[in-house]
Amino acid sequence: MSVRIAILIFDGLTALDAIGPYEVLSRLPEAELSFVAKEPGLKRTDTGALGISADLAITEIPDPEVVLVPGGEGNRPLLGDDEVLAWLRIAHESSTWTTSVCTGALVLGAAGILGGKRATTHWAYLGRLRELGAEPVAERVVEDGKIITGAGVSAGIDMALTLAARISGEKVAEAIQLGIEYDPAPPFDTGSPQKAPSELVELIRSQEG
Amino acid sequence: MSVRIAILIFDGLTALDAIGPYEVLSRLPEAELSFVAKEPGLKRTDTGALGISADLAITEIPDPEVVLVPGGEGNRPLLGDDEVLAWLRIAHESSTWTTSVCTGALVLGAAGILGGKRATTHWAYLGRLRELGAEPVAERVVEDGKIITGAGVSAGIDMALTLAARISGEKVAEAIQLGIEYDPAPPFDTGSPQKAPSELVELIRSQEG
Numbered sequence: 001m002s003v004r005i006a007i008l009i010f011d012g013l014t015a016l017d018a019i020g021p022y023e024v025l026s027r028l029p030e031a032e033l034s035f036v037a038k039e040p041g042l043k044r045t046d047t048g049a050l051g052i053s054a055d056l057a058i059t060e061i062p063d064p065e066v067v068l069v070p071g072g073e074g075n076r077p078l079l080g081d082d083e084v085l086a087w088l089r090i091a092h093e094s095s096t097w098t099t100s101v102c103t104g105a106l107v108l109g110a111a112g113i114l115g116g117k118r119a120t121t122h123w124a125y126l127g128r129l130r131e132l133g134a135e136p137v138a139e140r141v142v143e144d145g146k147i148i149t150g151a152g153v154s155a156g157i158d159m160a161l162t163l164a165a166r167i168s169g170e171k172v173a174e175a176i177q178l179g180i181e182y183d184p185a186p187p188f189d190t191g192s193p194q195k196a197p198s199e200l201v202e203l204i205r206s207q208e209g
Numbered sequence: 210m211s212v213r214i215a216i217l218i219f220d221g222l223t224a225l226d227a228i229g230p231y232e233v234l235s236r237l238p239e240a241e242l243s244f245v246a247k248e249p250g251l252k253r254t255d256t257g258a259l260g261i262s263a264d265l266a267i268t269e270i271p272d273p274e275v276v277l278v279p280g281g282e283g284n285r286p287l288l289g290d291d292e293v294l295a296w297l298r299i300a301h302e303s304s305t306w307t308t309s310v311c312t313g314a315l316v317l318g319a320a321g322i323l324g325g326k327r328a329t330t331h332w333a334y335l336g337r338l339r340e341l342g343a344e345p346v347a348e349r350v351v352e353d354g355k356i357i358t359g360a361g362v363s364a365g366i367d368m369a370l371t372l373a374a375r376i377s378g379e380k381v382a383e384a385i386q387l388g389i390e391y392d393p394a395p396p397f398d399t400g401s402p403q404k405a406p407s408e409l410v411e412l413i414r415s416q417e418g
Contacts, residue, residue: 016232016389019259023225023362026256033258042251042262047235049242050228053251053260102390123390140394152390153232154366161396171409174399179413180225181311181332181361183400184393185349187370190383191392200380204388 003167005033006064006091008084008107009054012074015045016153017101018052021068024160027176028168036061038084046072058087063094066163070156071102071122079110088113097163099148101156108147109134118144122152123193124208154191157182212376214242215273215300217293217316218263221283224254225362226310227261230277233369236385237377245270247293255281267296272303275372279365280311280331288319297322306372308357310365317356318343327353331361332402333417363400366391 005025007018018035026033037043037054044051067088069075078084088111092098100108105121108114109132119134119142120126126136140151141159148166150159161182165173190196214234216227227244235242246252246263253260276297278284287293297320301307309317314330317323318341328343328351329335335345349360350368357375359368370391374382399405 014232015228019224019228022259023223026258031258033256035259047242049235049240050231050244051262051264053262055260140392141396152388154389154391154393157363158394158396165396170397174397174405175409175412177395177397177399178402178405178409179361179416180363181400182363182393182395183349183404184363184391184395185367186386186391186393187350187367187374188379188383188386190386191390193387195392196383196387200384200387203384207388 001030002032003028003030003066004061004064005031005066005068006036006061007033007068007070008058009035009037009043009052009070010074010078011043012046012072013043013070014072014102014153015050015052017070017072017104017156020154020156021101021160023180024157024164024176027179028164028172030168034061038081046074058084062087062090064091065096067091067095067098069100069104069107071104075103075107078107085111095146097146097148097166099159099163101150101159102152105129105134105149106132113147117147118142119147119149120151121149122208124205210239211241212237212239212275213270213273214240214275214277215245215270216242216277216279217267218244218246218252218261218279219283219287220252221255221281222252222279223281223311223362224259224261226279226281226313226365229363229365230310230369232389233366233373233385236388237373237381239377243270247290255283267293271296271299273300274305276300276304276307278309278313278316280313284312284316287316294320304355306355306357306375308368308372310359310368311361314338314343314358315341322356326356327351328356328358329360330358331417333414
């Protein structure tokens, strides 16, 4: 039995938000993973330096078992895009898991999926998440029923390993973690606003939002 | 002053090997980052589920300041590809940094760049690295002069943050780490062969190589 996974992409996405989870979830034995977009074709990332192919239109995969929405400044137009939001709402009705990484949660929120739900996003956007009806939680991976949200960018890897265990069991997720040698050793201790010096936090906050 | 960064891609690459470092290095203020290939165009990843665009031919960027070679089973043909190996050799002569992630190190080795150098690769390939003349080191990020190699797949993020600090200083690298919220919290403790149960290690070893 296959598990159809749809990762929604768009111009201006943050690549690692999508590719971190892709690298984990595509290794599930049952995975049938597709990158989808409103219009298929090449999407440029937020830096402009990378093009990623959306192989399918969202209309071609109305009922994936797993939906994943990544972040990036390019997803802000989706917050008012009726076609994309309707696709998400309908996909969420039949999905097994509805997920996001980073500001992808804002799109889930705009679709009305996060009302009253515990959810997370990039640390600089937790306030926006509340405006969209969610209960923001400053944790790396947040589960509320079938909704799993990850914090900023690199948190998609942790989110996806958590999700992999839910889909295929812990043994499979543990093997994938070993396969991608995910034994992180960050060279600095500045990966969260709680740990980083306040001037760095203000710098990033001024660039985001 | 710009820092031209060339990430070599090919059909059958492991996406995260390339995209983890891309996400870090493209955020350097001086970065001018390009995905390059022997033939430009769309490259499919090792799972087949993702297409990534190589915007430039290697011949268009003979002298990047930073060269990065990712891994993936699709790079094995490059070990005998005279054109690619010659490009790497010449680029390495003038590069500021020559780098790899995962089995990308095998390609550097085949180009004769790693002779007698300390280097790392995916844990299942350390023996192959020795056959190519390197001194394999089971560490996550290994520096030997201007050569920086990262271990398997996800280690590219740690490698790139280390490299970012060398290029632009620690403050910039620390800000990038905060921007991508890289405060990893792996859900399992199986990310290296030292930590994972031996049956998982044997399972992955049988799939690789």
